[in-house]
Amino acid sequence: MSPSFQTILAALQRHGVEFAVVGGVAAVLHGAPVTTFDLDTLVRVDEKNADRLLAAFDEINARYRGHAPPLKPVREDILAGKHLLLMTDAGPLDVLGFIGRDDRYEDLCTRFETVRLEGVDFSILGLDELIRQKRAMGREKDLIALRLLEAVKREREGE
Structure with a gap:
């Protein structure tokens, strides 16, 4: 995993953000040889976690991708529960309020x-659920x- 992703994860963790890695990085961590850029x-999505996210965003200088001048997310953006497509000083970060067909953190x-x-x-996200979502x-x-x-799963199961 990229050192920049580790920087972002460490900041989220330091601020006590409730989150889970999903998508390509989760696939890589499960052992799948995929390429991902964010x-x-x-x-x-709740008020306390929004505050923790904003503190982490400040640390990593999170701002919306493609905006000039840079536009930073605010509490209301997080509480809307949508997708925030951000750039940080450590690389791209997508903050998702849901995945799939409206599956939320809870x-x-x-x-x-x-x-x-x-x-x-x-x-x-666990391997079986990641497979289901994909x-x-x-x-x-x-x-x-x-x-x-699926190949990773078969390998783990000894097939």
């Missing part, structure tokens, strides 16, 4: 796994990742 995080938190990387513990999305890039994730 860090996708599913976050709990809906999926029992399907998270904990990973420790460079002394930082954080949650990622299958449901059905986009070409998701179907490619799906085949790789």
